Amino acid sequence: MHVYLSQHLLDLAARDIVSCPDGVQRLREVSGERDPEVTGLMRSLYHEVTSNLQASSLYLQGVGQALAVHLARRYGDGSEPSKRMNALPAYKLHKAIATLQTGMGSAFSLDRLASEAGMSVSHFSRLFKKATGRSPSQYFIHLRMETARELLLESDLSILNVALEVGYASPSYFAQLFRRHTGITPREYRHRS
Incomplete structure (x- = not known):
């Protein structure tokens, strides 16, 4: 909704x-x-x-x-208000985030995001980071990890399938990123919660 x-x-x-x-x-x-x-x-x-x-x-x-x-x-x-004036406009930010969310299972493409916003890659990256506090690629990983956390808590998917669902073909790489993001492994996260 x-x-x-x-x-x-x-x-x-x-x-x-x-x-x-x-x-x-x-x-x-x-x-x-x-x-x-x-x-x-x-x-x-x-x-x-x-x-x-x-x-x-x-x-x-x-x-x-x-x-x-x-x-x-x-x-x-x-x-x-002046502190955010030079950030990415809200409608472009929401469009970029929606693109990242719908493309979670795909490879990250900064060129595509910048093109959809009608900006150069460097200009888009700078304004996106100013608006969110994260670079576009960091934000994409953040979205993937948040989705993985939800799936680990709310589904019966295996850890391998959770990794695949959020776009990681390598379960070990997924576990490494997840640990960096949360401080614990996906298995520990599922059993603690």
């Missing part, structure tokens, strides 16, 4: 609860974060849309406002 909140709604939340006088709210990147409050609000949205013949727009707006306030409180980055 995808929910899109307008920048205007986030700015209103920032003005209301975060003492952000200009109302410009930026959110930290928190891919893979599990948040029970967001989960509950998303369930409310899903239930309203799927369980009623005519979903109430007032109800949906209220839940959207609650979600914006929670996100501003918990995930606001607290930085000055």
Whole structure:
């Protein structure tokens, strides 16, 4: 389920609860974060849309406002807007991340990402790192490792199949990267959790 909140709604939340006088709210990147409050609000949205013949727009707006306030409180980055001005624009960042997510089983291609963003490779890489704190290749590995963690916890796939699912043909290389990312092996991660 995808929910899109307008920048205007986030700015209103920032003005209301975060003492952000200009109302410009930026959110930290928190891919893979599990948040029970967001989960509950998303369930409310899903239930309203799927369980009623005519979903109430007032109800949906209220839940959207609650979600914006929670996100501003918990995930606001607290930085000055000017600090992020030279980062990759949000729509290009989201498109690049979506491309990385859908291509998780494929080889990483910086050329493709830069081309889709309409930028040179070096310019795209610099702005992507400024926006996320990671280079595009580091971010891709991060996404793969987060997906692997989910699969290890939530599926019965063997470790070999988890490695294949996230794009690694070599289980030993996958285990090495996983250990570097989490501090433990995939097997230890599965048994600890």
